[in-house]
Amino acid sequence: MPAIKSLEELKRVREEALVKKQMKAALGQIQVIVAMGTCGIAAGARDTMKSVLNYIETEKLSGVTVTQTGCMGMCEQEPIVQVIFGEQAKVTYGKVNADVAAQIMKQHVQGGTPLKDHVLPI
Amino acid sequence: MREIALHLLDIAENSVAAESRNIHMDVVENLQHDLLTVSVKDNGRGMDAENAKRVLDPFYTTRTTRKVGLGIPLLKLAAEQTEGGLSLETESGKGTRIEASFRHSHIDRMPLGDVGTTFFMLLISYPHIHWVFKYQVTAKDGVTNLFELDDEEIKSVLGDTPLTEPDVLKILRGMIEEGIQALTPQTEY
Numbered sequence: 337m338p339a340i341k342s343l344e345e346l347k348r349v350r351e352e353a354l355v356k357k358q359m360k361a362a363l364g365q366i367q368v369i370v371a372m373g374t375c376g377i378a379a380g381a382r383d384t385m386k387s388v389l390n391y392i393e394t395e396k397l398s399g400v401t402v403t404q405t406g407c408m409g410m411c412e413q414e415p416i417v418q419v420i421f422g423e424q425a426k427v428t429y430g431k432v433n434a435d436v437a438a439q440i441m442k443q444h445v446q447g448g449t450p451l452k453d454h455v456l457p458i
Numbered sequence: 459m460r461e462i463a464l465h466l467l468d469i470a471e472n473s474v475a476a477e478s479r480n481i482h483m484d485v486v487e488n489l490q491h492d493l494l495t496v497s498v499k500d501n502g503r504g505m506d507a508e509n510a511k512r513v514l515d516p517f518y519t520t521r522t523t524r525k526v527g528l529g530i531p532l533l534k535l536a537a538e539q540t541e542g543g544l545s546l547e548t549e550s551g552k553g554t555r556i557e558a559s560f561r562h563s564h565i566d567r568m569p570l571g572d573v574g575t576t577f578f579m580l581l582i583s584y585p586h587i588h589w590v591f592k593y594q595v596t597a598k599d600g601v602t603n604l605f606e607l608d609d610e611e612i613k614s615v616l617g618d619t620p621l622t623e624p625d626v627l628k629i630l631r632g633m634i635e636e637g638i639q640a641l642t643p644q645t646e647y
């Protein structure tokens with residue numbers, strides 16, 4: 337009876353599929369994080385985030401996750417935005433107004449190349 | 459902060475940080491009573507009596523990155539400048555409700571600002587939270603209009619489709635903008 341063997345195989349196939357799916361998700365995953373502590377909000381982080389969402393909407397960018405985070409302890413650099421592009425290291429940008437946010441979306445999130453000018457050395 | 463709507467965003471961040479599952483945000487403009495009231499109610503971890511007192515102190519914060527908090531004291535000050543005030547109800551393990559009231563016509567009242575964008579940002583940024591947004595306007599003649607958005611139905615329709623999908627963003631933004639526009643005539647300042 338192949339029952340047990342097939343079940344084992346099925347289980348393996350399922351696990352492989354799951355791993356593949358996770359790998360694919362990790363590779364294709366683009367995350368944009370906007371710092372929205374009191375300092376960030378006071379510095380204009382809401383406009384920054386609005387610009388990010390607006391870019392996704394108008395350019396029809398699928399599969400980008402947008403989240404918020406609190407104060408990162410660099411209040412003087414706010415608004416701060418971080419981009420995680422697949423497996424690449426997280427890039428942190430400072431003084432991101434709405435215009436800079438749109439540039440980051442175009443060059444980094446869409447194009448895959450970090451925007452050198454506003455990267456914070458952390 | 460230049461807008462009351464930005465304060466709301468800031469206060470809601472506290473609710474998120476307190477691990478709330480449900481957050482209610484209300485904006486009530488009552489021109490008949492010359493009153494503007496905003497509130498945020500959550501079911502997060504709440505505060506004990508000691509912390510509830512300390513939270514109004516600008517030099518108290520739970521954050522570890524900096525030594526001043528400022529969020530709630532700033533809102534309190536903004537409200538008090540207009541003959542209004544801030545009230546805080548909280549219970550450890552149950553949640554917190556913060557309400558700020560302003561005299562609507564007061565010369566020192568900061569503009570309400572873009573309430574819709576505040577709603578929209580919070581809805582998109584924290585999909586795991588159940589949001590209920592309300593914005594009510596009562597005109598001088600007593601006519602009351604209400605915009606209400608409970609995201610439960612939206613999320614059940616969407617299933618596991620992310621809120622940040624372009625088309626989803628467009629629909630949600632439209633829903634909020636149109637809903638709030640329909641509340642006018644609304645006087646700023």
